[in-house]
Amino acid sequence: MTNSAVGVIFSNIHDENVPELSRHRTMASIPFGGRYRLIDFALSNMVNSGITTVGIVTKYNYQSLLDHLGSGKDWDLARKDGGIILLPPYSDESDAPYTNRLEALKGLTGFLDHRNEEYVVISDCDGIARMDISDIIKQHEATHADITMVWKEAEGVKSSYYMVLDPDETGRLKGVKISPAVKGKCKLYINVMVMSREFLLNIIHDATARGLSSFGKDVLSKNVDSLRIYGYEFKGYYAGIDSLAKYYEHSMELLDKNVRDQLFGARDIYTKVRDSAPSKYLDGALVKNSLISDGCIIEGTVENCILFRGVKVGKGTVIKNSIIMQDTVIGSGVTLDSVITDKNVVIRDRRHLAGCAELPYFIAKGKML
Numbered sequence: 001m002t003n004s005a006v007g008v009i010f011s012n013i014h015d016e017n018v019p020e021l022s023r024h025r026t027m028a029s030i031p032f033g034g035r036y037r038l039i040d041f042a043l044s045n046m047v048n049s050g051i052t053t054v055g056i057v058t059k060y061n062y063q064s065l066l067d068h069l070g071s072g073k074d075w076d077l078a079r080k081d082g083g084i085i086l087l088p089p090y091s092d093e094s095d096a097p098y099t100n101r102l103e104a105l106k107g108l109t110g111f112l113d114h115r116n117e118e119y120v121v122i123s124d125c126d127g128i129a130r131m132d133i134s135d136i137i138k139q140h141e142a143t144h145a146d147i148t149m150v151w152k153e154a155e156g157v158k159s160s161y162y163m164v165l166d167p168d169e170t171g172r173l174k175g176v177k178i179s180p181a182v183k184g185k186c187k188l189y190i191n192v193m194v195m196s197r198e199f200l201l202n203i204i205h206d207a208t209a210r211g212l213s214s215f216g217k218d219v220l221s222k223n224v225d226s227l228r229i230y231g232y233e234f235k236g237y238y239a240g241i242d243s244l245a246k247y248y249e250h251s252m253e254l255l256d257k258n259v260r261d262q263l264f265g266a267r268d269i270y271t272k273v274r275d276s277a278p279s280k281y282l283d284g285a286l287v288k289n290s291l292i293s294d295g296c297i298i299e300g301t302v303e304n305c306i307l308f309r310g311v312k313v314g315k316g317t318v319i320k321n322s323i324i325m326q327d328t329v330i331g332s333g334v335t336l337d338s339v340i341t342d343k344n345v346v347i348r349d350r351r352h353l354a355g356c357a358e359l360p361y362f363i364a365k366g367k368m369l
Helices: 039-048 063-069 101-106 109-113 133-142 197-210 215-223 244-253 257-263
Strands: 005-010 053-057 083-087 119-123 127-129 147-155 163-167 173-178 185-196 229-233 238-240 286-288 301-303 318-320 335-337 339-341 352-354 361-363
Touching: 005 039, 039 053, 039 063, 039 119, 039 127, 063 083, 101 197, 101 215, 109 197, 119 133, 119 197, 127 185, 133 147, 133 185, 133 229, 147 163, 163 229, 173 215, 173 229, 185 197, 185 238, 197 215, 238 244, 244 339, 352 361
Parallel strands: 005 053, 005 119, 053 083, 147 229, 286 301, 301 318, 318 335, 335 352, 339 361
Antiparallel strands: 119 185, 127 238, 147 185, 163 173, 163 185
C-alpha cells in the first residue's frame, strides 16, 4: 500500500531544541544509541513500510548528514527512480532559506509535482519510535480524512513549541492547540502526518495566495471545522528529544532490555554500516550494563554507559551513567559520572567530571580537557 506514498523528512526543524548537539550538525544526524543517527528511525519506518522515495529537507550544517546517508544503499534506497532525494532549503520564489515549516513546504512544490504517488508521509527527526506507516495510511483511507496526525499520550510537556490534539469519539479532531499549558495527560502530536499529495499541493498554493505564515496555526488549528483532520494513536515506545536532558534520559532508557525490544524488535532500524574491528577488553577492564559499539578499547570500568565506535578508556578510569560518542579518548585515572561527550573529545589523565540526570555535564565536539 505504501508504494503509493512518498516520504518527506525535515532534518533541521527542531535544531534549536538541542543546541549543544546541533551546533555542528542537523537534528537528523545527532548520534543516538551507540551506532545510530536520529534520522535512521524516521527513514527506517518509511522503508519498512514500503516507501521507496524519500525527500530529505535540508537547511544548514548538513555535511554530517550527507556523509551518513551517502547513496542510500544502507536503507536500500540507492535507486535510479526515487530513493533518497536531498531537497534544498530554498523555494522557487526566494533565495533565502526557509524560516518555518510552511515556507519549507512551499519549496517542495517542484519535487511533489514530479511525483505520482497518491500520498505524502511527512516526518520530523525529533522522535524515536518504530511504527508501521501502512497502518496509518489504512486509517487515513478508512476515515476519508484530509489529514491524519499521529499522537501519543504524554504528560508534563515542556517544549517551547508543540501541538496538543483534541479528537472526538470517532477520532476526528475538534481542536489543534499550539503550545498550551498542559496539566496532566494530553494527546501530543509526534510530528508524523499523512495526506494526499494533491491535497498538500492545494494547501501550499492556497497558503501562498493568502500570505499565510504558519502551518500549525494558519492551516491546522484554524481549519479543524472545515477540514477532515483525524488523529492516529501510536501505542508503541516513543521518545521525543526536545532538550539535552531528554536526550540523556531516553538514551539511558536503552539500557533497559524491554525498551530495546520495543524499539529494535520485529522490524530493523537501518543505519550506515562501518567495517570496524571488534571492541577490545584489556586486563583490568570491567563492563556492567552498558552498550559498547565496535572498535572500542577498554582498560577501566564502564557501568551504565553507552559507548559509540572507537572510544578508548584508559587504565584505572571509572565511567558511570555516561554517553561517550565516537572516537573519544579518555585517559588513565579519570572519573566520569552523568557526562555526555560529543565526537573526538580528549579527556586527559586524572580528570574528575560529573553532572546529574537533569543536567548532564556536556563536552563539545573536539574539545580537550
